[in-house]
Amino acid sequence: MKGLKPPAPFLLLLPAIVVLAVVVVVPLLLSLYSSFTPFRLTKPETFFVFIGLRNYLSILANTDFWWAFGRTVLLLTIALNLEMLLGLGLAMLVEKATRGQRILRTLMMFPMMFSPILVGFQFKFMFNDNIGLVNNALQSLGITRDAIPWLIEGHLAFIAISVAEIWSSTAIFAILILAGLLAMPKEPIEAARVDGCTPWQTFRYVTWPFVMPFAYIAMTIRSLDVARAYDIVKIMTDGGPAGRTELLWTLVARTAYSDGRMGMANAMAYFSILLSIAFTVYFFNKLAAARTQIGAEW
Numbered sequence: 001m002k003g004l005k006p007p008a009p010f011l012l013l014l015p016a017i018v019v020l021a022v023v024v025v026v027p028l029l030l031s032l033y034s035s036f037t038p039f040r041l042t043k044p045e046t047f048f049v050f051i052g053l054r055n056y057l058s059i060l061a062n063t064d065f066w067w068a069f070g071r072t073v074l075l076l077t078i079a080l081n082l083e084m085l086l087g088l089g090l091a092m093l094v095e096k097a098t099r100g101q102r103i104l105r106t107l108m109m110f111p112m113m114f115s116p117i118l119v120g121f122q123f124k125f126m127f128n129d130n131i132g133l134v135n136n137a138l139q140s141l142g143i144t145r146d147a148i149p150w151l152i153e154g155h156l157a158f159i160a161i162s163v164a165e166i167w168s169s170t171a172i173f174a175i176l177i178l179a180g181l182l183a184m185p186k187e188p189i190e191a192a193r194v195d196g197c198t199p200w201q202t203f204r205y206v207t208w209p210f211v212m213p214f215a216y217i218a219m220t221i222r223s224l225d226v227a228r229a230y231d232i233v234k235i236m237t238d239g240g241p242a243g244r245t246e247l248l249w250t251l252v253a254r255t256a257y258s259d260g261r262m263g264m265a266n267a268m269a270y271f272s273i274l275l276s277i278a279f280t281v282y283f284f285n286k287l288a289a290a291r292t293q294i295g296a297e298w
Contacts, residue, residue: 031266039263041256046263055267064243065268068251071158072275075247076226079165080219086166087173087218088211094174095181105178112171120235123164127151127236154244157237161245164232169225173218180211209290216287223279227272248272 006014035055039047059065094104114122126133127150135147150156184207192202230249233239239246239254246254252272256265 032270034263035266035270037263039261039266041260041262055264056271058264059267059271064246065248065251065271067243068246068248069272069275071246072227072229072248072272075158075162075165075229076223076279078162079169079226080222082162082166083170083173083222084215084219086170087175088177088215090170090174091178091181091211094178105175108174108178109171111168114168116168116231117235119164119168120232123160123167123232124151124236127160151237152241154241157241157245161233161236164236165226165229168232169222172222173215176214176218177211180214181207184210212290213287216283216290220280220283220287223283224276227276227279248275 034047036052037047037049038051038055039049090108094101094108097104111119125131127135129135129147129149129152132147132150134150135144138144138148148156150160188206189202192206197205228249229247230253233245233247233250234253237245239250248268249272252265252268255261255268
């Protein structure tokens with residue numbers, strides 16, 4: 001029986017393995033199983049009724065799900081592109097600063113210190129019809145006479161949510177791109193200037209290819225965040241008005257807890273995970289290609 005004694009590393013890791021199994025693996029397996037059942041919170045016995053792929057087939061014909069899916073992809077596209085452009089601009093400005101760069105880096109990270117729930121409350125107040133900072137500023141400047149219903153009209157509410165997401169997470173792009181700029185050797189830039197390249201050509205063909213992998217890392221992180229966006233939308237609009245800002249995970253939560261259809265909600269959740277996986281694979285491929293290009297050129 002001596003030979004059957006588990007090795008010491010396994011015994012040391014065993015408590016962590018047990019905790020992970022209980023906290024992560026078991027709930028995941030139960031949620032996956034329940035996605036193949038008509039499980040309702042009000043009818044616990046339905047957890048043991050197996051219906052196969054019926055929930056997943058229902059999702060394919062569910063227009064509300066596809067509208068939420070489309071809005072999530074739209075928010076992801078808008079947020080990632082604008083955050084990258086703004087983050088790139090901030091990083092380049094901070095990198096050029098000769099004094100107070102540490103203070104600027106700290107200030108740049110300030111929005112990341114707020115929780116998404118607090119950001120949601122912040123922007124809900126700012127875009128309020130009557131007492132909101134945005135409407136008061138626009139009316140004081142004479143740009144509009146009447147209050148704009150930012151959180152009541154569907155398209156405007158989506159814009160308000162996008163602004164909140166972009167404000168809270170642009171710093172991720174700025175910090176990672178700034179790290180790339182600070183790590184970049186100066187000789188290629190000096191050589192480009194000696195060869196007569198314009199500032200745009202230097203950026204386009206020298207600077208940007210080097211910092212591109214850092215931007216793709218930020219995109220990977222943010223794509224996972226936006227694909228499961230919930231807190232800010234829940235606080236600002238709760239998916240309204242009339243479901244015009246309903247995203248994937250607000251729909252999943254509503255289906256699970258308001259309607260009590262936990263089996264259907266879990267099926268939606270696992271279907272939604274495919275979106276996160278798709279974007280992660282896409283950006284990892286882009287990251288690998290950018291690293292290969294840098295290795296070949298530098």
